[in-house]
Amino acid sequence: MAKLLSAERLTAGYGDSIVLEDVSFEVDAGGSLALLGRNGVGKTTLLLTLMGLTRLKSGNLSWEGADIVRLPTFRRAQAGLGWVPQERFMFPSLTVEEHLSVVARPGPWSIARVYQYFPKLEERKQNLGNQLSGGEQQMLAIARALMTNPKLLLLDEPMEGLAPIIVQELLKVIGELVRAGEFAVIVVEQHARLALTLTREAIVLDRGQVVHRSASEELLKHPETLDRLVAVA
């Protein structure tokens, strides 16, 4: 059976500059991958490349066995790539509920089901996108991606800038979603240990290249390796 997503020797960047070099990895349906590395090594660029928002210089990208290199971004999203950007990107003039209905596509996820996972959003459903706390914005960004009924959720630093208590709450929900295995997940996270506890496999990037790959559990068991790979020197 074909992999859900397979990236082969991706070299990509912006304009003439190259950020990623020769990056390869695969994700199974329902699988989970932690994408680790220090600041500025190209983690976000890799997610942007999957969405078709960078300039891909060479390499292959296939989705359920079909080449998607030339597929425009909106088609990738429709095909099942659900991106939760780091900036969260709320619409100031849309309410919480409108954020969800504007992207809704047929599938197992409905507004009611999203509210089961994020009851806070239901309390806030008439609030506008710019009237939410950071944690609520993150929940809404994830909920909005779920409403597109993704087969692969791309989470870019979901815990960034959130209070510890919110992080715990969010971690619980994301953990449930990942373990349910309804869709695959790629998590980019500065807090490497959080990402590793959520996922089965991990790759570490450094200067745009993959410098380590293993089971997430394996990395958790060897903190000295993890520190060497991701800690700020």
Next chain:
Amino acid sequence: MKNVAGLPTRKWSRFEIGFWLLPLIAFFVFPKYLTLGSQILIAGLFALSLDLILGYARIISLGHAAYFGVGAYTAGLLAKYGWGEPISGLAAAATVAAAVGLITSFLVVRGQDLTRLMVTLGIGLMLFEAANQASSITGGVDGLSGVEMRPLFGVFAFGMDGRTAYVYSLAVLFIVFCFARTLVRSPFGLSLRGIREGEKRMPAIGVSVPRKLIVIYTVGAGIAGIAGALLAQTTQFVGIDTLGFPRSAELMIMLVLGGTGYLYGALIGAAVFMVLQDYLANLSAVYWQFWLGLLLVAIVMFARGGLMGGAIALHRRWLRSRT
């Protein structure tokens, strides 16, 4: 777009119901001003069509009169050559204007703000000159006369008192407004607001930006065509100025004056503009635009979002002061 469960179908507020009673009251209170009234209603419909593309999709257009004029000439020519039935003439005008809108939309949606401004300006100029050249059909600068309308529903003739024209224009405006109101609250309308607030990110949530823009631009052109057709039918004349740049520019002023992105702003802006124009031109036929210009500057400086935006801000302040 698929039907999405849980989408709010908002009820009409008291403000809205009150608003729509005003033109009905005006019909009885100002019987001598029904011609001006019809002009206001038609301008309001025209401004509404620009609000859909500018206020909701942020497509800046300085050539929207192109579609107004296409609608006006379509209805005018049909009536001149024997098809004087108003409703079908309106439908034909909407169809032709929407078709021209669809064809030109591919040029418009490609660029960004400044490009769009120039492309729409260019489309307007081209159509104006084309109508000017084809004077054997359009009457050129003399305009298209001999437009003869049959009575509405075979009963209500378009008379000198302007009663039929007023009621007809009001009914058409209201029906199109209801359509626009539903449209902007649909998932499609929400995605337009999303495009307005973050065009680059919309593809990442599965939205094809050009397609949505093409659809709304075509709808906007069709509605502008209806407005143009209404003018042709109620005045039984089509002037070449229906296609002209000043009409596009005035339209922009009306919409900015009233406030973009509210739908009601378009109607209020058109009404204020037309009434002021009428009043100021009576005071001084030469210098009336001075006061209009001053008002426009004052509005954009002190009331963000035009008259609607200013009124909403005042209302919020009043609510806050009570608590």
